[in-house]
Amino acid sequence: MSSTDQREPWPWRAAVADLLQRTRLAQPDELATEVSAAAAPLGLAATIYLVDQEQRTLWPVPRPEVATPEPLPVDTTVAGRVFMTVQLVLDGPEVWLPLLDGTERLGVLRLTTGGGAPPPDQGFQAGCDLFAQLVGHMVATKIPYGDALVRVKRTRRMSEASELVFRLLPPLTFVSRRMVVSAILEPCYEVGGDGFDYASAESSLFFAIYDTAGHELRAGLGTATVMSAIRAARRAGDDLVALARSADLALERYLPELRFTTAVIGELDVATGRLRYVNAGHPRPLLLRHGKVVRSLDGGRRLPLGLDDARAEVGEEMLERGDRLLLYTDGVTETREHGELFGADRLxxxxxxxxxxxxxxxxxxxxxxxxxxxxxxxxxxDATLMLVEWSHDAVEAMIPTA
Structure with a gap:
């Protein structure tokens, strides 16, 4: 490989075209081999690392033709720095790139040159970034078709409830030019009744966080029922009050033995910053401004979903650009620290x-x-956190720069 070759766009275009052709019929367990084969004509060796469910360690996707490298901690390695910052890093003969599906962090890609350090010019780095973008999309595309890539991301067995809930959830992160929404769940292998949802439209963002009373699969079934009912009503054009009522009716009809589901259901006008929300017995969201918590959102109260409450109160708040909403389930705040409840203030x-x-x-x-x-x-x-940000600038920190 020469730096002159890498300044030409055609080798990278050929690699991208080759990767698309190779992965069209590839099984999930064949993806890493095909990515490596597509990078080889460029004089590069490719290794895919996926972050585990806990987001603590990057695990290599095995290839049968080579020895599998060691996993890499997120917090203490170059690869982890790339994952955290979503920025390319040159490290000796290695190029480390964030592996993304859009803006959803999947892991990192390591490209290793055959000899010496890679050329530092922008054309080479842009080619690496283009290749990594496609690999990220291929990983996301292939994951649903088998277990090989899913197994890489797991460090232990997942409960039946977690299998159900995670299958229903949207990606953990979504970013557009005017807003960001991200979430995380713990313990990720034993989620019961926690869940979250969001949907972006032309001028608004719908978001919700759920917590069904109880544990294990029965709680997961409750959250699945609520999420499905609200999605169906939202797609039919119902307003916030009607969305909550649709969940009431679904729980009453299909799972009357369950006690209830707490939830916050919100809609953000991404053009104006106007927020409207219903809080169905859930912990109050926190409003953050310039990195500081300024207050909780106390409006829009009604009984938990599944209990007969037809009240039409909707809370409202006008956000400033850059404001964030931190939503959480009581599993975050009702756990103890030194014998005392952790609480919203400590959070x-x-x-x-x-x-x-x-x-x-x-x-x-x-x-x-x-x-x-x-x-x-x-x-x-269950302990679930969700962050909703109304911002025109946040995207700059979420996109790699080559």
Whole structure:
């Protein structure tokens, strides 16, 4: 490989075209081999690393023709820095790139040159970035078709409820030019009744967080029922009050033995910053401005979903650009620290100290891990965090720059 070759766009275009052709009929377990084969004519060796469910370690996707490398911790390695910052890093003969599906962080891609350091010119780096973008999309495309890539991301067996809930959830992160939404769930292998949802439209963002009373599969069934009912009603054009009522009726009809589901259901006008929301017995969201918690959102109260409450109260708030909403389930705040409930105040303090104004997915990753480290033990209930940001600038920190 020569730096002159890499300044030409055609080798990279040929590699992208070759990768598309190779992966058209590839099984999930064949993806890593095909990616490596597509990179080889450029004089590069490719290794895919996927982040695990806990977002603590990057695990290599095995290829049968070579020895599998060691996993890499996120917090203490070059690969982890690339994952956290979503920025390319040159490290000796290695090029490390974030592996994304759009803006959803999947892991990292390592490209290794045959000899010496890679050329530092922008054309080479742009070619690497283009190749990595396609690999990220291919990973996301192939994951649903088999278990090979899913297994790479898991460090232990997942419960039946977690299998159900995770199959229904949207990607953990979505970014557009005017807003960001990101979420994280713990314990990720034993999720019961927690869940979240969002949907972007031309001028609005719908978002919701759910927590069904109980544990294990029955709680997961409750959340699945609520999520499905609200999705169906939302797609039919119902307003917020009617969305909540559709969940009431679904639980009453199909799962009357379940007690209830708490939820926050919101709609953000991404043109004006006007927020409207219904809080069905859920912990109050926190409003963050310039990295600080300024207040909780106390309006829009009604009984939990599944209980007969036809009240039409809707809370309203006008956001400023850059404002964030931190939503959470009670599994975050009702766990104990030194024998006392963790509480919303400690959550707010921990967010300001550990996450501040970091990009939303990295802020939640660090906040979740910091909270888990302070608990007296593992959470006694599901613990879900969701961050919604109204911003025209946040996208700049979420997109790689070559």
């Amino acid at each position: 707010a303090e921990l967010f300001e100290r550990t996450a501040g104004e970091l990009p939303a997915p990295e802020a939640l990753r660090r906040l979740c891990h910091a909270a888990l480290a302070r608990y007296d033990g593992p959470p006694s209930d």
